[in-house]
Amino acid sequence: MSKPVYGKFASSSRNKQSRSALFWILITGIILFLAWTPFQTALFNGFQLDFEKPILWTAILSCLLLFLWVAQYYKRIQLTEQRDWLAVGVLLLPLTYIISMISAASQTQAANMVLINCIYAIIFIIGLYVLRDALGNRMIQGAIMAIAYLIVGFGLLHWFGQGESAGAIAKWFSNTVLNGIYTHAVMTDSNGLRLTSVFQYANTYAAFLMAFLFAAVFFVTTSRKWYSQAFHSFMLVPIIVSLLLTLSRGGLVMLPVVFVLLLLFLKPAQQLLWILYCGMAGVISLLISKSVTELGLQLNETFSGSGALKGWGILIGASIIMGLLGWVIQRFVAPKLESVLSTWSEKRGASLWLPIGSVVIGGVLIFLFIGTGLKNILPQNISIRLENINFNQHSVLERFTFYKDAMKVLADYPIIGAGGGAWASLYEQYQNNPYTSRQAHNFFLQYLIEVGVLGFLVFMAFIIFIFYKYIRGYVQQDTDGKNSHFLYLIIVLSILLHSILDFNLSYVFMGILVFLGLAGMAAAMDSRPVKKWTLPESAARGVFSAVVGIGAIIVLITSIRYVQAADAAMDARRLAQTSNSFEEIKAPLDKDLSIRSSHPDSVLLLSSLYYTGYRQTQEEGFYNLAVDLLNRALEDEPYNKFMLLRLIEGYELKQQPELAYAVLINNAYKFKWDIEWYEKIIHQGYDLGSKALGTGDIATKDQYFKQATDAFAEVQAGIRHLETLPEGQLQGRPFEYTPDMILNAGKMYYMMNQPQEAADALKLGIQEDLSQTIPQEIARWYLASLQKLGTDDEALMERLLQVDPNAEQSVKQLAELQF
Template identity: 35%
Template sequence: MNTPYVSRKQWLESREQEKGSLLFYSVLGFVLLFLFIAPFHQGLFLMFSYEAKPGNNIFYNFPLYSSYIFIYIALFLTSLFLMTSFKATGKRDMLLLAVWLIPLAYLIPVLTRPASVYLALQGLYVELMYASFFVISWMLARNKKGAALVQHGILYSGYALVIYGLLVWYGNIQAHGVIIADSNGMRLTSSFTYANSYAAYLIAIILGALYMIASSSKWAAAAGNALILAPALLSLILTLSRGGLVLLPVVLLALLPFIRLSGQIVMILNLGIAAVTAFILSGPSTRIGAELFHTSNAALSAQAWLQLAAGSVVVALLSAVIHKYVPPAVGKLEEKFKLRYARLWFPLVILLVGGIGIAVVLNSQWVLNLLPENLQQRIASINFQQHSVQERGYFYKDAMQIVNEAPLFGKGGGTWAALYQSHQSYGYASNQAHNFLFQTLTDIGWAGALLLFAFIGCIVYFYVRHVIKHHETEDGRRHFVYFIVLVAILAHSFMDFDLSYGYLSALVFIGLGGLLAGAALPGTKEQELPITSGKAKWIYPGFVLLLSLCMLVVSIRLLKANTEAGKAYNELSQESVQLEKFIGFIDNAMALHSTNADYALLKIRILNDVYNQTKDQQYLQEAQQLAARYMDNEPNAHGIHEYRYQWAVQDNAQQALAIASESIPKYPWDMMWYERVMVLSYEMGYAAGEGKKPAERDAYYQKAVGIYQHVQEKRESLKSIPSSISVPPFEITKPMFLVLGRISYDQGKYAEAADILRPALSDNLDSSVQRYIARWYVAALQKQGKTDQAWVDKLVAKDPNEAEELKKLAGA
């Protein structure tokens, strides 16, 4: 049944009535608290890994699980609010239903065969949180005050984070990981503890501040927002993020056509003034930060803050002058010369002039000399041949191999972390694919990825169409900060793992919800057709209510489990560990969160340690049973494979060989597994030979030789990796040389045995393996009627018993 046409006045009045709702303001309060609290907790980084130290995962998951509870309370209140005023208008609001298909895409692999049940469920939980943010943001952004406060909350929390990062940089606050030192020098990461993702966040904040300056009706508001420009741009410089420095102007140029000409000019002028100030300050700030990183100096810190404050005030004053004089002047020019489409061609002029300016700067050594040396080097290395670009190329190639194993629906959240080692082109270590698209493809396949990007694309299309129609009106500009944040973070996420930060992903979905609400402003009769009427209007709010209650219960259990696991982990740090208390805590955690592999690995580790100390079989059996139970859900857990191998090698060589052999394709760049297969194959082959089973012996020996040949093929493949990439060592180990030498010796190929063992000789004979290599090398020469007296003397000098061993081998 079609409802009567709703006039613009009636539509706006209904929106304004929502302001008075206690529920509305309660939800708004929850969202604002989240915006100001969450980024200071490592940006809610998603630790999609259970191979790191268990304490890391417990530490990172606590704020994440706390956020779940926070958000589902807000979603519950949102559902109550929707029951009283749910007005989904127009076909575009069907996206309120479509958003729940994204978590469904993450649920499908959980129900089939995920790479890791634990990580797949983690992915599902965070996607449910993002979908909740979308609905909440849509509800809040449907009225003027809600949209304004959320957008201001995003920006002001960003301003606070910028100041926090600089407080650490200038030595006023001590915080671990906020500043990192690597081969590029010192880098500012703020609470994200990763410079590139902080740079992506800064781009959103800088562009948002510029837009607030350009759209402010009062000079004081413009000057207030301008105060943060120099600190934010300085912070971007201090991240040393090449991608951030390149992407900032690119995103700005992409956004300018949606803004009035006067606003474009105001933004460009403010950015230029703030950028010059930030670059001038970058040299002193880098030197001061480097000194304060190692020592405390209040006077030096005060000097840095005075310089920054002076620069910021200059920028703010000039911004106020620009705000007063530039827009009226531009308006007169537009009217005089009828510059109707100037907002479209002016960005092209900026692109041309800016490109020439950048080229001149990069080729002017005197300009570059004004910058810190490490920044000069980073700018000079901006090209497609740099190692980080080439490394990402291999990540993407390897990701597609994973995608091809489950192309339609993927293998669930955390698939890259679980499987990348089995598909990698060389032995890099990265639990992130460094690209939102490829990581999404590994998680939910082509079907899920197309759904997600179609969802994003539809909202952007509806909003852009709306802005084009209403760009001159307040309605057209009301939600633009959402658009800025969305574009900035998404654009950078295709170069790095920004969306592995729960906070940044939440901002994306908050932005999408805000844009959907912004695109629903009245304009045509079709837009005003409600899609809910009668009893049907209760279905969606009821669904949201039920989901919020269910997930609130789940989230409370997750947080309680994490708290119990934290107690167990803390118990291990005590001088005298009380095993009963530890077991009690970790069992509580596992009962509350049964799929958490972190907790299982922690308990297995302790049970194994206790067994090694007491030799009580009860502990070993419990550890083995727990490992067997988790193997079905976590077939790629390196830790569980390692324990299974260690248990088997003690009394079941055949099983140990099977475990080591099945681990090679899972971890093809871990030489340890190749060594284990070769050593076990030799030992079992030698035993078969002693038992007069020559065929069995030769089969084992051939397996060991085949493993060596496989390693050589992989070593050969590394030659195709560009020299600019630092490839981790993949060298034949001493035990592997010993195995090959002894196989040749046992087969009577003495010259070949000596040739194999000779390169592995070492003057350091402290280890038994090195003595064996030298012993069998000398024995192989003796079998040929030769000798190497120098090595005979070295062996006997190290251990007089070696003389007798050599006599036995010579007479054998």
């Protein structure tokens, strides 16, 4: 078995007095890449032009790093061990995304996800080799921790109202600094202010903080230098305080789960130290949390230099105390603890007792903070969030709904999935109620519907194999061997487990951390020779280098062209706000669409430009260009609601309501909880049916009326379904009857000689106040329907007569109509 600490080839290079310049360039490049990426807020959230360029630049930089890696490690590439073949296996992940494009719900989003998974594959391959080198491993780990601590400090600067200071630094390498402030580093939602730092989403920041809380504890207990022990101890308080300020229930729920799982890897002495450090840092953080929270709330409303200084003074003072305690414990307590527990550590099952005890203690603490007055020591916003941790809380119920809806998508796309970004494109078709969420809030389910069972099995086999081989190797290693790559297990386990509850891996930076972590685990795994698939060394080197090299060249060229396209799209958007020149605005749009023919932003802007030209000149060419452009783009983006609405707009502009109505009817199933879509169907169905009735075309009239009333029946069924939602679950977007919808549906039932259905529909719109026109019309048609049925509503007639003296006559006339 090869030694995981250094790997097969690293020990020889370790003995050299100097390393090649390429090695140092590669290490420096990786560190700069890791430092640059988090500030790009590269969130893949369906298709969003503003977030696209950072992802594309990340792909370009990762390709350049791969070329450096090939130049540095070319002679060391060989496919003789299981670890080597993982570099081949990771290529299957982007391949499954390429395959899923066959049935992709959105070609644009699917293409972006292919590029993102190529980034992950590249990072994994580079890390697999670089992290087998002892020096490279130490430098990358140091860089990861330094970047994490910078992100924590960056977030706290914003919490204490010093966003302009942080923005002045971030603006040089981030496109999310607007008006001198990093956008949404402190977000606002129904819970108040929540700390998000670079992520702009509190729950993902909580997952990040959870990972690096345990990473900091790990370095406190394993560092040999006193200043390192003190510094990592110092950082425990800012991390925990930041975690509390995210107000993330998911983070607080998953933190003890990850903690207990990590304890299982440690000896009893280390377990006690981890519990001690987390406990002390937690107590100190809770003691200052009220002051820090209240100051932050005030400073984000009205900044005060003295207030910010006070906040930093409290936080730094508490952190210094923790830093000193950490140094003292490591200097005097830890060695004795290790000595005292050495005999116990050798006993079978010794490492299980403290994790089990931690579960019990954690349960007691949760009860105390949720069910007793102890919660009063917490800031009010944190206390309220803790009280709401239960399975009947709306966010929990909503997540369960997302998961059920995701399985509906999978049922229709079971084998190869619906392509990258499938959830954002398809969720409105499958949703149980009208929520708005472009993320499924579960990475694994989202991955499953994107690549299907085939791709998901490949991914899970890849992950499970690495975990299995890492744990197998970990058990057999000495203390230094176990510690050498343990940071990567902490990162991967923390982020992946939290991703069961949220969309952390939709952030490219988080994905990079996970795949770099997997590479670190694979670098230290129990690797065995693979004789069955062994190729001659030169052949393996040549074939593998050629495959990844050609793949990287394709990704690089594609990414560069996409950056050019994105720049053109952004230029067109800016010009549309400042220029009146048709040709000037059209030129960059043509450039974008020549590269990506169905790019939604550019398709929508160019079609709008064509419509404007048609309105101004009445030239058919403009109209035809717009409609052709939209129809072609919809072949790749069939679920893009904005394109469909733009196409409907064009048909209406050309006075072709039948074509507009066909688009509404044919795509209604995609947006079954969009009440405005139903309103359009019912309104236009009534208009077209009435027009057909006026020409004596009864069959066409009945066809339009039937389609429109079927849509009304869908609305009725939807409203009844919403009444069955569990108590505590929010409905989401409005979904309710409108007076126009009721009136038109009632009229259509009446004109199809269905007075009972007409009366039932119209009754839904009867109001006490009949002073407005539409309520009066509903009342007249309702009373006429009753007369058809041989009954009446005298009270309603009396009220109607008060506002319309001729109501009785008009109702009678309606009742006498024959259709």
